[in-house]
Amino acid sequence: MTDVAEPTAETDLHAEIERLRAEVTALTERAERAEALADHDVLTPALNRRGFMTVLARNLAYCRRHGVEAALLYLDMDGFKGINDGLGHAAGDAALLAVAELLLENVRESDAVGRLGGDEFAVVLMNAGADEGREKARRLASALEDEGFDWQGARVALGGSFGVRAYAGQTDAEVWLSEADAAMWLRKKARPEATR
The missing domain is CATH 3.30.70.270 (Reverse transcriptase/Diguanylate cyclase domain)
Structure with missing residues (x-):
């Protein structure tokens, strides 16, 4: 029988930090896209x-x-x-x-x-x-x-x-x-x- 290491609180914490970083990056990119769209015409490539x-x-x-x-x-x-x-x-x-x-x-x-x-x-x-x-x-x-x-x-x-x-x-x-x-x-x- 192989010993399986139990997840530690520290491992869980690092995984949660990485998940939160990825989420913040995704939200930042979405906000930047939304800001760019707010200044551009919906039909043409010109500014609105x-x-x-x-x-x-x-x-x-x-x-x-x-x-x-x-x-x-x-x-x-x-x-x-x-x-x-x-x-x-x-x-x-x-x-x-x-x-x-x-x-x-x-x-x-x-x-x-x-x-x-x-x-x-x-x-x-x-x-x-x-x-x-x-x-x-x-x-x-x-x-x-x-x-x-x-x-x-x-x-x-x-x-x-x-x-x-x-x-x-x-x-x-x-x-x-x-x-x-x-x-x-x-x-x-x-x-x-x-x-x-």
């Missing part, structure tokens, strides 16, 4: 409004403190209602995803892209002034029109109206965003085809 506004406020403070240029682009998709009404909401979701991916593919890692809600997006470009912001908006608008998105084997056109507002000493991220939004609406109203 909350996440984007956090980045915008941080970038605004950086610009103010270090005298760095930045440009804020506000995008409202043209014809999005027609996509949703004519092709269905799944096509609308595909269009939003295509726009977010296109924006992210065409900015630097130091920039940020957010979906603010519905068919509205924003991009903050660091180390870029008004001229660079307008040029980037022009290129992005052209890319949207050129690329469109695929839906059930067909190419569907995309378009968008951009408003650009350079950093000019703003002290509030919401104010800066409102200024870019107002610039976008001026541009959209000047293009009657964009309001359809």
Whole structure:
């Protein structure tokens, strides 16, 4: 008959400590994933409004403190209602995803892209002034029109109206965003085809 060592209180304690460590690690990872999800759009790879506004406020403070240029682009998709009404909401979701991916593919890692809600997006470009912001908006608008998105084997056109507002000493991220939004609406109203 073989002697079987009885588990000791010390062995049990070490096993319990290891179990608790593993549980804490798993809970920490879950909390980090939940925090990341809280700042990202559920449909697209862009930041959601909350996440984007956090980045915008941080970038605004950086610009103010270090005298760095930045440009804020506000995008409202043209014809999005027609996509949703004519092709269905799944096509609308595909269009939003295509726009977010296109924006992210065409900015630097130091920039940020957010979906603010519905068919509205924003991009903050660091180390870029008004001229660079307008040029980037022009290129992005052209890319949207050129690329469109695929839906059930067909190419569907995309378009968008951009408003650009350079950093000019703003002290509030919401104010800066409102200024870019107002610039976008001026541009959209000047293009009657964009309001359809």
